[in-house]
Amino acid sequence: MADCYFLGIGGTGSKCVDTYVYSCATGLGPEKLWIGMVDQDAGCGNVEKSSINIENYQRIRKILRTPGLSDVNNKTNLFKTNIVSVPGQNNWEPLKGSGTTKPTLKNIFKFNALKDEIQDIMSCLYHPEEELELELDEGFRGRPSIGSAAILSRIHENEPFWQTIFNSIDSAKQGHEVRIFLVSSIFGGQGASGFPSIARLIRRILEQKGIKEGVYIGGALMLPYFSFPKPPDTETGLFAYSDSFLEQTRGALDYYGRLFDEKNYQKTFDQLYVVGWDPLIQLKTFAKGGPNQNNPALLPEIFTSLAASKFYEDKVIDEGIFYIAKNESDAFSWPDLPSIKIGDKNFVKKCLSQFTRTALSYREIYYPNLTIDKWRKVKRESWLRNLLTKQGVNLDDEETAVNLLSINKYFESYLEWLATMIHQSNEFTKNNINLIDVNQYSQFDDSLQGAGVTLNEKLNNNQLKQFGKMISDSKLGDLSSVFLRMNYARVPRDRTGLGSFMGALYDSCR
Amino acid sequence: MRFLKAILWLMIVLVPFSGLLYSLTYLELEIIGEGSPIANVSSYILTQDENNSIFTNDELRYITAQIFLEEGAANLLVYVSVFWLLISILWIVIGEVLRIDRPGQAIKYIWIWFVLLIISLVVVASMTWYFLYAQDVLYQRAEFSSVFSLLIFMLIYTAVYFYLSCVFITSRVIRSAVPFLTIILRN
Known part of the structure; x- marks a missing residue:
């Protein structure tokens, strides 16, 4: 049995975590799973909801699966997955601990202490006022370039959140199999930046440790599947605009396509699932971040759960990019949900x-x-x-x-x-x-x-x-x-x- | 499957209950009264009225006792057995048809069980009265008090049968509708 890891990155990622926890409750998950989120906006409603869900799941599982006291037995799918995440450590905030001042790219990289030429480069890459001084305590506002820099600068092996994954990677040397699945949106800020960055970082660590097999990285990318109203005029600063989702997605898809071109690029993902929805689901409210950003669960998110479950379930990992289409454009029924088990196509249902x-x-x-x-x-x-x-x-x-x-x-x-x-x-x-x-x-x-x-x-x-x-x-x-x-x-x-x-x-x- | 099991249990209860009555009617059992069914009918059931011809004419009394067994008791047993079978199957069917779908619901149907019990008693009492006393060939040939005792016996016997059959055939879902059954059966 492989060690399974599920990591939701950004707001959409944390929503998918919520969905996956419920999927695990229904029996769609693996036997054992570590689950976590990467979201700078820890107070975001989505993250909070998912964290509570994980902890509630663990509590119920303990009630129903404590051998000797109360046990539904191993043959039953109900709350089958043992989610081993440490309560209270489900979410990693890349820029946590930056003191009382709100984190900005300038603070993170100690901009004022940098040499002039590096300051110039940073000023070229990021808008000096809008981006370098953007307060990042509630996320990266749809700017992957900011997110990548911030996230990569903060991932360390001794960070408790990452320790579990890196320790598990070490165990791959003894022939243990590790499967890591990342989920995020392609169109946001944190997800779009964190998704490839974290995957590449894990690959680099594998390389450094000389691990060539036994660790598989899979991922599910949410293409634009919802839109939300423009921020009201009273809101100021940088925001994510759903109007720009499609444009951002086009560029990103080109990039991910190249990630599978092993001749010219180093392999990053073993399996990549791409999920979209047409027409976009129109959300009624806008929230730039914080507790108000509590978006409702949407049907396309369940595909990421099924993708993860298939990734964990498959005996052999088939490399490639996977996608699925609905049978009929104006309807959605059980056959539209992909099977995750060979030999039991109705398992999900x-x-x-x-x-x-x-x-x-x-x-x-x-x-x-x-x-x-x-x-x-x-x-x-x-x-x-x-x-x-x-x-x-x-x-x-x-x-x-x-x-x-x-x-x-x-x-x-x-x-x-x-x-x-x-x-x-x-x-x-x-x-x-x-x-x-x-x-x-x-x-x-x-x-x-x-x-x-x-x-x-x-x-x-x-x-x-x-x-x-x-x-x-x-x-x-x-x-x-x-x-x-x-x-x-x-x-x-x-x-x-x-x-x-x-x-x-x-x-x-x- | 569950329905078939219930029918099987029903037969297991019904056969000995009817069997005992058939034995009393047809078998010569030394331990019961005079030892033979005809002698028993003659001695204990037929009229003891000295003015009645069957009291003085032994041959006629013998023939009447034979008729009592063949036309009265035998028919009664057939009809009662069939009726018991039907009323029990009806209870099984009711248990299925009611489609009890939640706890605490079955006890509300206890009245149905009592209605079936009362129907059983009334029908068996009527059959007993008719076949053993009121039908043309046997009209007033039997002693009223003896037939009344038989009728009381049949009522008790029917009640015991109905309850015992319910113990074995009642679905667990509707068990609360049978008085005391949830106390007797603890599975």
Whole structure:
């Protein structure tokens, strides 16, 4: 089993991290994964959301996969991936620790102390007022040239964030396989600069250490897939403008194309996935950075997750640039999601649908009956007796109550993420996304602040009756089938505690 | 598969229950009363009215006892067995058709179980009364008090059968709808 690393760079990268964490929850990820983000704007809403998601994921996984206490077992895909990132160290800010003054290129390179000729070169490369003195605490504002310089100047082997990757690279000398996957946008500032810079840096380290095989670098580049309104006149300074995305992308694609020309260029990526979306999804709000930059999840981001999973899953890495196109321009359905497993082309659909059904049935049906004040009413029912009481789960215990609540909250965040992704992207596919009917449990109002998605507080009977039809192109059982399976579920020997119940629910929602 | 299993269990319960009644009707068991079904009917069930011809005419009493077994008891057993089978299958089907989809829902259907139980008792009581006492060939040939005792026995027997069959055939999903079943079965 290879050591797998997933690195999201920049705002889009951190959104893709969020998506990949949810994908791991559904069972699409590898067995073990280190996951991290590179974003100068640590306070950015996207980074914060992804960091919280990683930590919540780790908490839930601990609840469900602590052998001896509570375990859903290794054969179950639910929260399969062991995300080993250190809590609180999920994000690396290249320019952190620059003191109370906000970092600028001038500060980073100690511009005033440089020789005159070097100052002249820097002044040629960067606009002396707009770029050299641009405050970089909230990112690089769509300027890859600034980002490259800033990032490369700060990556060190003794930086705790990078240590894990570099230590793992060392283990490749003993024949261990390492797979590193980078994700970013091609059109932004940090991502576009960090993506090739970090990949090249890793290659250089490999070269320095004399490692020629066993370490693979893959990446997914997001071509422009969304646009946002121009900044209001009241905002001043340098910003990212979505109007310039396509122009920036054209140049960058030419560059990446050359990276695969091994005759003239040193190889950087073993696999590169390029993801785009047409027409661009129009976001309603503009935020230059900070907590307000909390862009909604969008459907194209899921392709980066599938690309990463395929990269980790493949036994042999096929080198090249990969892309995929939709089958129909005005629709999006399950066959449009690429397969990640040879021999099981429905694996992605199975994982996503099974997890969604599990999340919804837990939220709507089972969790409300497991709270301290409610469980006694159903304490003699087979499912509760076999899957919880007999497994030693004390539902009066406060820790159990907190664990059940945490699982519910995670499922809710997943359902909200899924609904956001589909609602926000739907308009641009002529309301023809046929994957999961998120209208069954959520409402979308794009005039609202944020993602505009709210989960229905409690589904009524008519909505619950639609449960079996939630997954498009599938004949899956309704809630009564799930309840029936729950009542007849057998607990395998390697399932224990709360894991017995969650494993059975997951199996019952297949 | 689950439906077939339930049917199998149903047969396992039904066969001994009906079998016992058939044995009492057809087999010569030394330990039961006079040792023979005809003698038992003659001694314990047929009328003891001294003014009735079958009390004084032994041959007629014998023939009447035979008719009681062949036209009364045997028919009753066939109809009751079929009825038990049907009512149990109906309970299995109801368990499936209700499509219980959440915890705490099954207990709301306990009334259906009671309705089925009452139907079972009323139908079996009516059958017993008709086949053993009221049908033309046997009209008032049996002692009223004896038939009434038989009727009470059949009611108890039917109730026991219905509950026991429910223990084995009720889906776990609807188990709460059978009184005390979730206490008896702990799986």
